[in-house]
Amino acid sequence: MTPASATSALEMRDITVRFGGIVALNGVSLTLGAGSVHALIGPNGAGKTTLVSVLSGERRPNTGTVRMNGTDISTLSALRRARLGLTRTYQLTALFQGLTLRENLLLSLVARDRPALSPADIFRRRDRTRHADEVEDLLDRFALRGKAGEKPAALSHGDRRRLEIAMALATGPEVLLLDEPLAGLSTADAEALVRSIEEGIKGRIPILLIEHDMDAVFYLSDAITVMVNGTVLASGAPEAIRASPEVQAAYLSEEDDF
């Protein structure tokens, strides 16, 4: 084990993804330190979501390796990585549409036990009882109680986004990949989520945070990487990034300065 990997939760080397002629990621390397919040920012279409899909195993890169806690997981399927506790959220929410909120959360809690396919489960019914209390707990924490019996289709957009995050957190992740968790949340809810990440998770679980809300990014992150057009433009401590004129030009700029 190299010294670097001893402290790194997730380490990606030289990742390239091509879609036909489009090069979405071009030799990206990045290290997510254990227990740190590492923000990944960049213009639209820079390849951030694609990188998350590569890490989660949902997309095979053309080249590159991924190591998690020191072991090479490049060849593992998305399923195997999920069972190692590598959890992601989806930018375009991915919920169980036909099931109630309560069911959605329950299934996420079940996933925390990383259940394998077992013959016993074919005849057994205990998920529901085992996690009953925690489901209620989650409903309260994410202010979804009023809608517990509804299906996702009957939620407002913001509520759906909250459910998305809640489901990811419920799985008891080892490493968390958050793809624009604040998008769609009202200011108040966004602040609440930032606070709960800061208090509840930060420092315990390593997080790769993709976000266009710069206030949140600078508030939460320990390190920032800026990507443009599939390549890493800059990487470093938040203050350094904020000061970099290159980054300023490519990405940052005051929104209300129009």
Added chain:
Amino acid sequence: MLIFDKVSAGYGQSPVLFSLNLDLPSGAVSTLLGKNGMGKTTTVRTIFGLTSRITGDIVLNGRRINGLAPHQIARMGVAVVPEGRQVFPTLTVVENLIATSRDETARARSAAVQAIFEMFPRLEERKRSYANLLSGGEQQMLAIGRALMTRPRFLILDEATEGLAPTIRREIWAALRRLKEEHYTILVIDKSLKPLSKLGDRHNIIRKGELAWSGTSDELMRPDGEAMRLLGV
């Protein structure tokens, strides 16, 4: 331009809007604010008759539009950037733009497409891509472009800046300002208050399906005013 007169509406039997009154003046930028799940999107859907409207009247340019089909309302010059993008996944970028274009000649259409590409150069680079393969932000740009292609006089943007990078967001606000100068009527739903306060003429906050507050930009931004409290900031 658009008036909600005691409109109650919702999904199926359960109402979400309760006797909502709204007045969106012509040629101005109005906003609709509120926490998640308060009924902003439902209001937009109700304009097009996509919810079950229970009572009240909606008046557009002096004409009652209750009961008209969505496409009839759209043809009166209303366009929307729907929440959650909802681009047409099986169409390419260009096709997404052309499909609902209101221009009748091919030349006019390609000119209009070109104008959109100037606004969002990123889209031009992806113009032959199917829309579901675009990144989140690219889809959002496409949704805005698509709405503009219908040559609206009244533009509704429901969280149109979600997922966009700061630079693009600034472009959009700038574009809206230009439209405002051309006397478009605009309704914006968004969560970034600063740009809204620079752009908007009149702000409305809804809470649990009712109009809870309405005022000017200055009133909105007053640090411990009623508005801030309602928004939970």
Added chain:
Amino acid sequence: MTALILEQLLNGLQLGVLLFLIAAGLTLIFGVMDFINLSHGSLFMLGAYFAVLFQGLTGSFFLAVTLAGLGVCVVGLIFELLLVRRLYHRSHLDHVLVTYGLILVANESVAILWGATPIFSGLPESLSTLVALPFGISYPVYRLLVIGVGIVVAAVLFWLVKYTRIGMRVRAGATNRAVVSVMGVNISLLFTLVFGFGAFLAGLAGALAGPLLSVQPGMGETVLILSFVVVVIGGLGSIKGALLAAIIVGLIDTMGRAFLRDFLSAFLSARVASEAGPALASMLVYILMALILFFRPEGLLPMQKRS
């Protein structure tokens, strides 16, 4: 031998184009509008019956074929207005059951009106001749006509779906009706018209196939399955794909029937070959479909790949 192979290739092509013609309306309604229309086969059957009816009334074959197409179009429009439009937003399974119900009604109505047994559908003299082609092949004029019509239909459909605004709107409407209508498109009217056009194509195919096949109740069902095979292995919504798939299916089927037995007897005993040959020939289309979907789960030329 070359002449034989060439003629069999021509047969395969001809069968392929005929299959495409039959599948054309289905590609439109299923592939583009995303509505599973099992009653497509019934519309095809009605086309054959209407052609017989109109030929009796008008005495002109071409007029009868056109009228049959239009007649089926009207039937299709009625279906759409009464039933189908209530189902677009429902699941595929609901489509399946309702249109299965329509099959039952259509077959039985035809059986009541025309009897349960095959009826006569013939060709005018001028079309029942043979033409001499190069390599000493003489080929029925009518089959060449079918090839011609099939290619024209393919071209029209391709243009319609891919390049016209109507085509784009229909494709858009198939995935998100609400947004299309909010953009100012009268999508229900559009869908009605397109469904009617799909029915027209089914009717046309039935009218043209009548003189080759046995015109009887239920004649649409075997054809229906083959049409679905063609549409699916071509790639949903892709006209080019459907045409390609139809021709491949036509060729494979014809070549399998023509040469598989001889081919097998090169390796196997004559007895086994003559057992296995025909068995394999009838499975060939399905084996082909299974293979194509196994290696290319989205079909040959999908409209788009899923991300």
Added chain:
Amino acid sequence: ETVDVGLILSLSGSGAVLGTEMQKGADLALEMSGGKLGGLEGHFLYEDDQRKPDVGKTAAEKLIRSEKVDFVIGPSYSNVMMAVQAPIVRTGTILISPNPAPAELAGANCDANYFSIPFQNDQPAEALGLHMNEKGIKKVFVVVPNYQAGKDVVEGFKRTFKGEIVSEIYTPLEQNDFSAEMTEIKTADPEAVLAFMPGGLGVQFVKQYDQAGLKPMADLYTVFTVFNGVSLDAIGAAAEGVYSVDQWTYDLDNPANKEFVAAYSTKYGTLPSNFAAMAFDAVRLIDGAITAAGGVEDKEAVRAAMKAASFQSVRGDFAFNTNQHPIHAMYIARVSKDEATGALAVRNEGMIVDKMADSYAAECTLE
């Protein structure tokens, strides 16, 4: 006292072509005898098997257990026959086949309660072989569907035919287009073609044979493919000149047949098909047997009377072999216009063989 006859026929779906013909023939027979069978009140119970063996089996149980019929006539197709034969005959009920007569039931599995009215399946093809030998036809091309009955036809033909079979083709059962086969026939250039294409397949095959311009090149000989009424109406002029081998034709010269054809034409407005004729004969067989046995109570007597075949068959001479399949004449027939009506009809061209017995009777252990 009444006589209950159950008829299991294919009355809906693709099999209805034959089933409805048989229904017409049977109905006519009962009507002509004034609703009586052997002097007793005759009562028909129709069951539709939809050409599905399991549906046929359930229908059979209903007729035997619930309706307790005295006789069953049916079914229309051999796949259903295989499923219903054993359950019916083992209860002692008499089963009469109006059409399918698979080899198994004529040989090893023959049964005292099972009678086949029309033939044993292989017979027409066997007779055709004889006919071709006689005419000196040497090169024959054979096309049949790829299933048991198709294979039986080929076997039967080979049993008697002495010339060369240039090619034998088995086509899938659900086939719409025969152009590949037509090309093969053209290339093989045979003197004659033997085709067995039942039901809708026959309509397609004969039409496409004509369209491919093959009729002048090679004579088309068929078995179970073209028949009067629906089949010829659907094929039209394309059928003209096609040969068929049958145990019966509508123009056979005997009083029973004349009476049948006249009554049938009056009632239904078309010439009868051989399926109608066989169903007619089946009812007549029951009628004759009850008369001879003096009622239906004594099953043994009824069976004996049936075996004696004491009725006027539309075929003229008619007798049962030991395996209760017919010994009868086979004819060569050809499609041409009926002088009286102008309609196309399968018309007799002469007898091929008289008193023909089937090839499986020896395997049957019945006395």
Added chain:
Amino acid sequence: MRSPSAPALVLALFAVGIGPLAALLADDPYLLSIFERFLIFAVAASSLNLILGYGGMVSFGHAVYLGVGAYATGLLANSGYEALWLQVPVVVVVSAIAAFLIGKIALRTTGVHFIMITLALAQILYYLAQSSSAFGGDDGMVISARSALWPGFDAYDPWQFYAFVAVTALVLLGLVDLVARSDFGRRLVATRENAQRANALGFDVTGTRLVAFVIAGAVCGLAGMLLANQSEFATPGYADWRRSGELLAIVILGGVGTRSGPILGAMVFVVVEHYLVSVTPHWPILFGPLLILVVLFFHSGLAGLVKALGGRFLAPTAEDGR
């Protein structure tokens, strides 16, 4: 909550009990064989419902296991192995293997492609049976003896045979219900609702689907064994696509993903097959509109209808069971 299982049980017992009752009242043991068919189709349909309703896998080739089960039974019986204790494991293994192979290939695809590939694979087996002269080809195969349970059991006695079918069907229906409502069943539903998310949660989507597919295949194979016994016949027609279509129709008509749907659907199907048919030969013209009306007005089929009629107690839906 364990109570919801009671109503389903009630319905199943009712389904099994109604046959003998009707036969006794009408003094007509033949009625039993209609109810046998009903039970057999209920089992086949409920196995399809497991993958279709709970797993979202629209198999258009499910009848193939009816065929596999029937032929396996027939071949055993005709070679002298009539003992049930021998036939059952063979049928289960053979149809499970068939389902495993078909599933392994078909599960690479989803949606309409899955429909078509299951159809294709089933058709291949269908043609295999149809052209195999060893099994009787298209004419089918007569089965010389029904399964033997124990000495003294008379499989040809209507009452005893009905009892055999009824008990087997009850066990199988219960089994399918148990699986559908187990923890496994709940994960199966998750894969139906969003495979991507289910995978990301660490549920083995492909494995879960395959297991469900194999269970459904084996249960349907046993239905095929019953069908073979009942009709004493095996025919390629059992595996025909039309038969698969009928099974689909039964499930959709009854209510996809509902616990009682397949039973209600099979009941209507058999009633139509036997009674409507005797009312008029043009029965489809009545049955077709019935299907259409049910779909248009009752979102979850007959189960939905029963529920709408206030029979919520009798026909709890899948959701209720959770």
